[in-house]
Every structure is written in structure tokens, then in C-alpha cells.
Amino acid sequence: MSDPLMDGQAREVMIKGRVIAVFRHDGRLYAMDGMCAHQGGPVAEGIVEHGCVTCPWHGWQYELETGIQTVNRQPLQETFQIRETKGNVEILI
Ligand code: FES
Incomplete structure (x- = not known):
């Protein structure tokens, strides 16, 4: 990912045939499975607030850090390590 992702923004990227959702929220980067x-x-495309993203289709909500679904507390959404080095973002999947 070479285009900068500003705080409060999110983007879909394709990696190894998978859709990954990347977020920059409160200055931190997060990556999770992009398909709910x-x-x-x-x-x-979901709304991000308080460290969680809400899926725009039916409102399931996941913690950005863990992928835990906030109602049933199960880790339903896979998350990935992400890091930024010299302006380049790397996602480990
Ligand atoms: S597809 Fe995400 S909440 Fe239904």
C-alpha cells in the first residue's frame, strides 16, 4: 500500500486473493478480513468509532484490534498484523 491512509480513513486491498480492510483509527493501523x-x-465501508467498525450491511460490529464481534464476544473477523515502515504499510497474512 503506497497511498497514504489518513487518520479516520479505511481502504480495501487485495492480498493473495483475499479482500483485506485496512483502517487508520486514532493514529493506529489495523487490518482485518474485508468481508464481513x-x-x-x-x-x-463501515463506520469506525471507539475502536470498532460497524458493517454497513446489517450492523454487525467488530473490534478493530481483535476482530471480536461486540454482541456475542466471539472472534469472528480475522485480523492481521500490520506495520508501517518509512511510509510503506506491510500486512502479514
Ligand atoms: S454482512 Fe456484515 S452485518 Fe451482515
Whole structure:
């Protein structure tokens, strides 16, 4: 990912044939499966607040850090390590 992602923004990227949602929230980067565990909604298009993203299709909400679904507390959404080095963002999947 070479285009800068500003705080409060999210983006979908394709890596190894998978859709990954990347977020920069409160200055931190997060990466998770970009297809919602419920019915495949576009997680990167969700609203982000208080460290969670809400899927735009039916409102399932996941913690950015863990992928835990906030109602049933299960880790339904896979998350990935992400780091930024000299302006380049790397996602480990
Ligand atoms: S597809 Fe995400 S909440 Fe239904």
C-alpha cells in the first residue's frame, strides 16, 4: 500500500486473493478480513468509532484490534498484523 491512509480513513486491498480492510483509527493501523463474517459485507465501508467498525450491511460490529464481534464476544473477523515502515504499510497474512 503506497497511498497514504489518513487518520479516520479505511481502504480495501487485495492480498493473495483475499479482500483485506485496512483502517487508520486514532493514529493506529489495523487490518482485518474485508468481508464481513455475517454475509460478506464490505467491512472497510463501515463506520469506525471507539475502536470498532460497524458493517454497513446489517450492523454487525467488530473490534478493530481483535476482530471480536461486540454482541456475542466471539472472534469472528480475522485480523492481521500490520506495520508501517518509512511510509510503506506491510500486512502479514
Ligand atoms: S454482512 Fe456484515 S452485518 Fe451482515
